[in-house]
Amino acid sequence: MRTPHDELRAGLREAAEAYEPDRARILARVERGMAAGPEEKHTRRRATRPPLLAWARVAGATAAVSGILAMGGYALASAVKSDETPADPTVSVSPLPTPSPDATSRAPIQPAPDPSGGNAQDEEPSSTPTPTPTPTPKASNTASAPAAKGTEDGPLWSDGSVDPHSNDFWAQSNVTIKSSEQLTSLTVELRIALTGGVTSAGAWRSAPEGDFELTVAERDDFLVYTWVLKEGHTVQPGEWVFAGQYDHTRGGRDAKDDTYAVTAEAAGQQLAVKGDFAGQDDNDESDEGDS
Structure with missing residues (x-):
């Protein structure tokens, strides 16, 4: 996937490759410079200095703007990339807590979905009363002894x-x-x-x-x-x-x-x-x- 930074670099490269210098104009300027006298050269040099300085300022400002745009594009690309990066496909699911056994030692029953659309958990489950265990009578060596009638x-x-x-x-x-x-x-x-x-x-x-x-x-x-x-x-x-x-x-x-x-x-x-x-x-x- 191409980022905005990559697109900016590609655009600058295409612009540089498409540039073609005007050779005739360059040669004409060289010939005029060679034909002019020393004073005229000095005057022309002084006259052309401001445009050179202006061009340097423009070039510097352009470079600064390009750098800012490049940094902004890179930051934007990084943010977009971080947003678009898919999460780890491995999903970690915490295990359900182990339910404590109730008085009847039965595993908890998950509520069935309500066919009418309601929440089955809102309804109180019917509970079957647990019968109270009958204590085992302790063995006694006199359990079957007859009632005493005297000494x-x-x-x-x-x-x-x-x-x-x-x-x-x-x-x-x-x-x-x-x-x-x-x-x-x-x-x-x-x-x-x-x-x-x-x-x-x-x-x-x-x-x-x-x-x-x-x-x-x-x-x-x-x-x-x-x-x-x-x-x-x-x-x-x-x-x-x-x-x-x-x-x-x-x-x-x-x-x-x-x-x-x-x-x-x-x-x-x-x-x-x-x-x-x-x-x-x-x-x-x-x-x-x-x-």
Whole structure:
């Protein structure tokens, strides 16, 4: 593609090539100069000097204008060329952001074009309610145990009592069980009513410690101790004690609201027992009877 600068140069070149000097006029002037005397030559030289200076000025101005035109043409050609230069045919497209999975872990669905000409994105997509997953029930070794009816069930016997070593500031409640058969599962729960400033002070059991998992928590206005036999472990026939220790405000504490519950399995049979603890009135009556 020819730029304006190239066209200007081509025009000047064509004008220079088309120029033809007037030889007859040049020879006539030379002959007149040779025939004239010294004074006439000096006078003619002086007379012709101004036209030469004027011609030099005209030539200089023409050159300056030509230079300005050439520079302007070059600048214009450069601008036109930069405007007409095609961009890089390789188009860089930024990748779409990776959408975060929603609650149903489904990929987002692109809206379909609206046949009526509207914008489908303006319409709220219908959402299908996600069903709330049902939590998997935790396996329990007492899930199918029958409701306890008393302190004795088949080979399993139980009793609840406040340890005689308890004092005015501290107490210990004992759950004693006896079994004539081996137990393949066992859960003992001791519930101490949160009365008289009760706070947990520890727990122990006469069975091997490594065979049980112990949790202590406050629930429904009770301090609850729970011992659960670990899977794969057994409890041999015999008598076993599970004790919960707690602090309380000064003075004797009434244990009439405290309870316990035991579930177990022996020879494939589900067993359950429960009981409570003697209150102060019962203890007082027992002491008077003994006296």
